[in-house]
Amino acid sequence: MPSVIGLLEAREKGIREEVARLRAALDEAERALQRLVDARVTVTELLTGEPAVAPESALKGAVAGSTVPHRTEGMAVSVLAVDYQHIVGLLESDVGREGMRCQQLAAALGLQVVPAKVEGLRSKAKRLAERGWIRQVRPGVFTALPQNG
Known part of the structure; x- marks a missing residue:
């Protein structure tokens, strides 16, 4: 048995x-x-x-569960769902400047650092990186895009 x-x-x-x-x-x-x-x-x-520039629907604020559009020049972070906006904002802050692992992101976002939450966050971070909102500097480590100028 x-x-x-x-x-x-x-x-x-x-x-x-x-x-x-x-x-x-x-x-x-x-x-x-x-x-x-x-x-x-x-x-x-x-x-x-x-x-x-972009379809009208992409210019409106996004809702939870909406897709992550590929970033184009002039596209504001506000087109992203709130969860994604928080990730980008955190990585653009002083805390995320050097890059953060998903466990660190989870803790900084006030999530429980348990596998389910961390994996969900990893999926979101990878999606953001694939679509040009953030970058993955090495496996599992994400950071904001470099500032132009």
């Missing part, structure tokens, strides 16, 4: 695999959405003959 700990570990592994699958599906959906937004901007530019 399997042990209770063994059953819990097997269940945990299954849930982690499901979370990874869902994250991959979400990332693919976000990429598809971004391609559609980019296509709409391009078509608008072609039809009007004028450069389109």
Whole structure:
């Protein structure tokens, strides 16, 4: 008969695999959405003959659960959901200047430093880095983008 700990570990592994699958599906959906937004901007530019800065929906404040757009010049942090704004703000502050590990980010943001919270934060930080809002200076360490000028 399997042990209770063994059953819990097997269940945990299954849930982690499901979370990874869902994250991959979400990332693919976000990429598809971004391609559609980019296509709409391009078509608008072609039809009007004028450069389109960004779709109107991207200029409004974001809501929780919204996607993270690829950063373009002039795009304000306010287009990000509040959780993402907090991460960028922290990394831009004196505390985050040298770069922070996800455990440090979690603590600084007032989150419990437990695997579930840290992994969720790591996923958000990686998404921000992939889309040009912050940078990953080495594996697991994130910092703000260098200031121009």
